[in-house]
Amino acid sequence: MKAAPFEYLRASSLDEAIEALGTPDARVLAGGQSLVPLLNLRQARPSLVVDINRLDELSFLRKENGRLEIGALTRHRSVETSAVVRSEVPLLAEALGHVGHVAIRNRGTIGGSLAHADPAAELPAVMVALDADFAVHGASGERIVAARDFFLGPHRTALGRGELLTRISVPSHRGGWAVEELSRRSRDLALVAVFATVTMAGEVCESVRIAVAGAGPTPIRATAAEESLTGGPMTGDAIALAADLAATATDPPGDLHAPADYRREMAAVLTRRALARAKEDA
Structure with missing residues (x-):
């Protein structure tokens, strides 16, 4: 099957791209791996x-002010x-190494x-775990959206018409x-994935971030699990409780790949493993 007919514009400037994206039902072509x-x-x-x-100005990677x-x-x-x-991060x-194959x-x-x-993709969830911010440009200028507020549902974001990340x-x-x-299978989309960061002060958990992919309509930030660990020792029992709380926060789909109960149970198992490893790495 081939694509239905559409108009095509190769934008030569950010302003031109934003103006064109104001067209109803316009879509952005970047790498093309999803579109x-x-x-x-x-x-x-x-x-x-x-x-x-x-738009070469959108291709860069640099460290500025600790970010x-x-x-x-x-x-x-x-x-x-x-x-x-x-x-630095x-x-x-590591998360990007799980995304598809090298060619992708x-x-x-x-x-x-x-x-x-995609709620099963690694990158949205890892950005939530890392407390990333996104700059969004539109006709009225730039606005900043926190990663946790950007994802609204499966394939739905806070981007409006005429806006570009x-x-x-x-x-x-x-x-x-x-x-x-x-x-x-290796390189398939995740049934469930867990991303965790931990900062320790001696034996005390100073801060922790947990995000789960593939277990809900958006990446899930397991805030109750984080709160249960913050300010206390990360014992085996504490980690097990946090893992159960993380699983409780999920709302996984059931489909031909895995039933919902299985995904929820795996969210607990993977959270327990991730927290134990992150603690040892801290």
């Missing part, structure tokens, strides 16, 4: 496709292999994956971290 299959299956029928690949600033057009592989990322580099990561973009907002800002994290993921 092109949807077009060919006719699950997406845009009136206009706006190609932003010539990583990443252009939305930066390729997955560039971030995954960056020495700066591996030093190793959880992000060579073309796929950070902004494209986030704007696609342009930059991702991620605070550095050099404490403990871990990724635990379950999938049917």
Whole structure:
């Protein structure tokens, strides 16, 4: 099957792209790893496709004021292999290694994956775990949206008509971290994935962040689990309780890949493993 007819524009400036995206049913083409299959299956029928690949100002990776600033057009592989990322936010580099195959990561973009907002994808959940912020440009200028507020549902985000995700800002994290993921086959989308960061002050958990992918309509931030650990020792019992609280916070789908109860149970198992590893790494 081939795509339904659509108009095509290769934008030569950010302003041109934003103006074009004001067209009803316009879609952005960046790496094309999500959009092109949807077009060919006719699950997406845009009136206009706006190609932003010539907007070099959206492709960058730099450290500024204790944060990583990443252009939305930066390729997955560039971030995954960056020495700066591996030093400042190793959880992000590790998470990207779980995204598809190398060929996909060579073309796929950070902004494209986030704007696609697949609830089973790694990148949205890891951004929630890392307390990232997103810069969104529209006709009225720039606004900042926290990652936890950006994802509204399966393939739905806070982006409005005529808006484009342009930059991702991620605070550095050099404490403990871990990724635990379950999938049917290597490089498949996750049935469930858990991303955790931990900062310890001696034996006391100073801060912890837990995000779960594949267990709800959006990435799930397990705040009750975090609160149960913060300010106390991360004993085995404390971690087990936090894992149960994280699983309780999920609302997993049941489908041909796995029933909801199985995903919920795996959320507890993977959270327990991730927290134990992150504590040891802290």
